[in-house]
Amino acid sequence: MGKPEVDLATPLLDQSREELSYLRLEPGRITELVGDTGSGLTRLGLSLLAAPSRAGPVVVVDIRGWISPEAAWETGVEAESLVIVRCNERPLWTRVTAALLEGVPAVFAEVPVGIKEQDLRRLAALARARKTMVAFRSMGSRLPSGVSHLRLRSLGVTWEGADRGHGKLKGRRLMLEASGRGAAGVTRRFEVEDEGKDTLRLVSDVVFDPSRRAAG
Amino acid sequence: MWSLTRPDAPPGNPVLVADDRVTGATPDVLAAGVTLGMPRRDAEALAPFATVLTRDVGEETRRFESVVEVVEDLIPRVEVVGPGLVFVPVAGAIRFYGGEDVLARKVIDEVAGHVGSGPGKEVLVGIADGPFAARWAAARSSPGEPLIVEDTLSFLRTLDLESLREGVASDSLIATFRWLGVTTLGDLAGFPREALATRFGNEGVLAHRLASGEDRTALPREIPEELAVEMEFEDPLEHIDAVAFAARNISERMLSRLRSNGVAPHQVSILAEPDLGKVRERIWRSADPFTERALTDRVWWQLRAWVESGGVPGGIIRIRIAPFDLSGEGRQLGVFGDESARIETDRALARAQALLGPDGVLEGRPQGGRMPAERVAWSRWNEPETARDRDPTAPWPGVTPKPSPALVPPRLQLIEVEWDGGMPSRVRLGTRWEPVLTWSGPWRLSGRWWAGERDADRYQLVTSAGALLCVVADGKSYLAGVYD
Numbered sequence: 001m002g003k004p005e006v007d008l009a010t011p012l013l014d015q016s017r018e019e020l021s022y023l024r025l026e027p028g029r030i031t032e033l034v035g036d037t038g039s040g041l042t043r044l045g046l047s048l049l050a051a052p053s054r055a056g057p058v059v060v061v062d063i064r065g066w067i068s069p070e071a072a073w074e075t076g077v078e079a080e081s082l083v084i085v086r087c088n089e090r091p092l093w094t095r096v097t098a099a100l101l102e103g104v105p106a107v108f109a110e111v112p113v114g115i116k117e118q119d120l121r122r123l124a125a126l127a128r129a130r131k132t133m134v135a136f137r138s139m140g141s142r143l144p145s146g147v148s149h150l151r152l153r154s155l156g157v158t159w160e161g162a163d164r165g166h167g168k169l170k171g172r173r174l175m176l177e178a179s180g181r182g183a184a185g186v187t188r189r190f191e192v193e194d195e196g197k198d199t200l201r202l203v204s205d206v207v208f209d210p211s212r213r214a215a216g
Numbered sequence: 217m218w219s220l221t222r223p224d225a226p227p228g229n230p231v232l233v234a235d236d237r238v239t240g241a242t243p244d245v246l247a248a249g250v251t252l253g254m255p256r257r258d259a260e261a262l263a264p265f266a267t268v269l270t271r272d273v274g275e276e277t278r279r280f281e282s283v284v285e286v287v288e289d290l291i292p293r294v295e296v297v298g299p300g301l302v303f304v305p306v307a308g309a310i311r312f313y314g315g316e317d318v319l320a321r322k323v324i325d326e327v328a329g330h331v332g333s334g335p336g337k338e339v340l341v342g343i344a345d346g347p348f349a350a351r352w353a354a355a356r357s358s359p360g361e362p363l364i365v366e367d368t369l370s371f372l373r374t375l376d377l378e379s380l381r382e383g384v385a386s387d388s389l390i391a392t393f394r395w396l397g398v399t400t401l402g403d404l405a406g407f408p409r410e411a412l413a414t415r416f417g418n419e420g421v422l423a424h425r426l427a428s429g430e431d432r433t434a435l436p437r438e439i440p441e442e443l444a445v446e447m448e449f450e451d452p453l454e455h456i457d458a459v460a461f462a463a464r465n466i467s468e469r470m471l472s473r474l475r476s477n478g479v480a481p482h483q484v485s486i487l488a489e490p491d492l493g494k495v496r497e498r499i500w501r502s503a504d505p506f507t508e509r510a511l512t513d514r515v516w517w518q519l520r521a522w523v524e525s526g527g528v529p530g531g532i533i534r535i536r537i538a539p540f541d542l543s544g545e546g547r548q549l550g551v552f553g554d555e556s557a558r559i560e561t562d563r564a565l566a567r568a569q570a571l572l573g574p575d576g577v578l579e580g581r582p583q584g585g586r587m588p589a590e591r592v593a594w595s596r597w598n599e600p601e602t603a604r605d606r607d608p609t610a611p612w613p614g615v616t617p618k619p620s621p622a623l624v625p626p627r628l629q630l631i632e633v634e635w636d637g638g639m640p641s642r643v644r645l646g647t648r649w650e651p652v653l654t655w656s657g658p659w660r661l662s663g664r665w666w667a668g669e670r671d672a673d674r675y676q677l678v679t680s681a682g683a684l685l686c687v688v689a690d691g692k693s694y695l696a697g698v699y700d
Contacts, residue, residue, distance in 0.1 A: 009328065038682020042622035053584040057561050063621070068697070069580035070591050083597055084578045085568050096568045096576075103564025105557070159678045159699070162656035165639065168617045169656060169676045169683060194619070199595040 008075045022178045023192070024051060024149060025106055025133035029182065033137040035154030040174045043071055043194065044109040045135050047085070052077030052106035052133055059083045059100050061109035063093065063139065086177060094119045106133040113140030120147050127195055150182025156188065171195035217241070217252070218280055219271055220336025230266040231335070232259055239271050242335055253381055263289065271300060277517035278524045284498065286330045290323055295483060295501040296518075300336075303347045303501060316343050319363030328360070344368045346431030347501070352379050355660025367428045373402030380423050382503065389419055401427035419557045444538035445470040452531025454489040459523055462535055463516040465691025471508050472536055478504030481539030486518045492532030496522055499540070504653055565597055574599075582608040586615045586661060587683070588624045588697050614661060616674060621685050628694035632678070640677055650679040658688070 025048050027033060033041040049058040049072065058081055060067055065086050071081050080087045083104075089111045100107050101123060124147045127134045136143060142151070152188070155177055161170030172194050179187045219233035233240035234256040241250050241259070248263040260268060276299035286304055288294045291309040293303050307318060313319040320341045331337045341354025344365035352375055357363035365371045377390050377399060398404050403425040412420035425431070447466050453459050474480055482505055487497040500514045515537060522528045559689030569577040577597040584606030585591040595602040606612075632644035640652045656676045663669025672689035674696070684696035 036681065037623070038679075038684075038698060038700055040682070040700060042641065043619075046622065049517075055558060057565075059565070066625055066698070068586060068592065068620060068622055068624040070582070070620045070624075073582065074618060074620055079581060082580070083565060084580065085565075085572065086576050086578065087568075087572055092571055096571050099564050100566035103560035103562075103567075105561070152271055159654075159683050162654050162676055162678055164654055165656065165658075167656050169619065169678070170685075171619075172699070195456070212268040 003174055014131035015020055022152060022176075022182065022188075022190075024048065025135060025147070026182075027131040027133055028128045029134070030070060030127055030143075031182070032143050032148035032151045032180075033154070033198060034151060038157075039154035040157040040194075041152075041154050042067060043075060044154075044174065044176075045137055046072040046077060047075035047194075048135050049082070049106055053078040053081040053183060056105045057081050057083060058106040058108070059085055059104045061085045061087055061093075061097055061100065061107065063088055063110045063112045067110075067206055081095055090105045094123070096121055101132045101134065102130055104132065108135045109134050109137070110163075111138040111140070111143070111162075117144045120144055148180055150178060151180045153177040153179070217336045217338075218276055219269075221279060221331070221334065222269065222272070222275070225269060226267055226336065228336075229261065231269060232263060232266040233269045233271050234259060235271040237274075240336055241266070253378075253443075254557050255565075257305065272507075273513070274517050274526050275518050276300070278521040281518075281521040282523050283327060283331060286321060286326050290326060291319075293499065295499045299517075301351065304351065306343060316364050317362065319343075320364065322451070323526075324360055324362060344371065345429065346502075348372075348426050348431045349429070351382075358373065368390060372429055372484060373400060373405065375401045377401065377404070386419065389416060389423065390415075393423075414563075417563075430577040443470070443473060444536060445473065446534065446536040448534045449532065452533050454523070454531035456523060458521060459519045459532065460516055463519055464512050466535055466537055467515050468508060470539065474539060480507075481511075481541060482506070483540035484511065484514065485536075485538045485540060486515055486517060487534075487536040488522055488528055489534035489536075490528035491533050493529045493625050496527055501541075504513075511682075562598075568596065584608045584610050584612050586612055588616060588620050589626065591615075614659065616659075616685065616697075619699070622700045623698040625695060625697075628696055630683075631686065631693050631695040633688075633693040634688060638677060643677055643686075645679070645680060646679055650681050652679055654678045661687070 031048065033045055046060065047069075049060070052058050052168045058077065060072070060082070062084055065088060067084060069082055069084060072082055078207060085096060085100065087093050093112055096108070097109055118197065120143055126132075133213045136148065153176065155175040157175070158173045159169050160172065161167045174192045174194065176192060177187060180185070217240040220231060220242065222233070225231045225233075230244045231240070232238060232245050232250065233244045236256055238250060238252055238254045238256060238259045239674060241252070241263075245263045250259045250262050269652040280299040284294055284302060286585040287304060291304045291306065294304050297303050306316070306327045310539050313322060320343055323341055327339045328587070331339070338359035340354040340357045340359060341348050341362040341366065342355070342357050343362065344353045345368040347373055349365060349368045350413045353363045353365045353371065373456045377393055378388060379401065381387070393404060404424060407424065409421060409424045411487060412424045418424075443468055447462060449462075453462060471480070480501070483501045484497055484506060485497060485499050487495060489495045498518055501520065502510060519532070519535070523532070565577055574596050578594050579597050579601075580592040580594055581604065583591060583604040590606070591608075593604045594604055611674050633640050634642040634649070640655050642649045642651055644650075655678060658673035658675055661672045661674055663671050670689050672687045674687045675688065677684045677686050683699035684695060685699070687694045
């Protein structure tokens, strides 16, 4: 039996599926992307900027100098709205990110290893105060608890199209786990299909895990 | 509180009129702590005993039209802000009637005689330098007793910050000012304007101007004739639906014309010519430049008021709207929504650039090429774009297929790949070897031999740790991208 699919393109707001809300940024709230390099999160982070880029400038903070705007354009980010900030010096990262959170409507930032917890909390408070849409991708350990509103963890990515020398990479399936306040305290797993266009597809294969501890 | 004059308000009972915020309340409701401009939900919680009526601005405008006509008979060039509030330039009228007090009392007498008495029918008149001060002078006056402000600056200094709320400053800005210890416009005027501009952008500057008595001039600039928009109708418009459609159409046409000139109006003149009778004209004013929705609403309210009050006998055969007092604020920057947002963004990026150097803040534009690294033309933010070497619209046979890798190293990185019978079997990622689960390629990349470029083969390698774009040349393997 085929799995029902839902387009995640522009009419996102018309969709009522709860998981869809995980794949868009909200003003003043931080979405944390957790996973190793290669787990598909850079492209996912860039795709989160697609909708805000239609309304104004968006910024990517790139700590390795490797992020490609071409992948962002493919996910629907407007070329004229995208600015890439390359910051490979850890001492500067906090100040640069703070400056950006203060004035830019939407930011996707890679977080280098070793950023102090209090700095991350200050940045979270700044994002809340300035109603900035933020996605953080930590390159080291997870963000401290309470910083992110929603945590999306990549459980794995599978690629389609390549077959022992034949074909080419066409699309991927990204298995994600959503948790945190933004997921209403329960852990949910869902799968996203990305065929390299500006439309992500949500595959209705959701598993609910009961929360391990109650919120009080 | 013109909202309270609606005929369906139960007489003698506590009444609250609101849309999303309170626009009118009877004294007993105000005594319960309700204030004008308060969110409806809060007001309902404070005054659960009140009858709540939803505001109908179009209907209020229709009823207010006759009041505007009374004022206009006394003083020409009335500017309507909304039902219940008009501005009039009084310099000429003061000379004609023999003084400010005489004029103000004349207006009060005429209007009070027209509207009668009852909730919301109190006539408040204030005279000051500029519309902002005059509006608050009227608010502080008593019914039948005009407040004539001699020293506008001193008067403004006593006003509470709440006075900025009407179309000038947001709730959050007012809350921030209060948090900083600023409670009156006098306190605010004491700050250096540059400091407010740096911290709060356009909104802060506008608030400081008003607090300093530098209200927007009421003198209209000269408007090129072609910016006015006119519609003529062979069959007179008599039905409300047709009038509504015309209002939307003509508003959109005018603003689209203004947008191409990079301006937006603070005032518009709305003119309607009836099939029978005299031409009607009214000027509407707004503290902010009119948006599409705001302008459409005003044109619609005005035309509806004329049609429903019998002011355009025989129907409308011509509508003309003309912009006045043009502003360059915001409207031309459709991408950014408003000017202050653009300024804040520019300021943030400039700060990042100051910290990182000019090469730290970059913009990319598509250009042609076969490899991912070639397909982006980089330029520094806020500098002219660099010339694109390669045409992005050209076919580029042999281009690396989409989806593109999300991570592309600026230069090819040497990588260890183990081959087994010409097929990739393992790839070294950091300290560990990852088996290649599947792959595609090779695709031949023929280099420009005359430019010293080598031929190479490209592979897409899929491992359990992700997919890579790999280039093999001269027996060595290089990483060209990571599909992250």
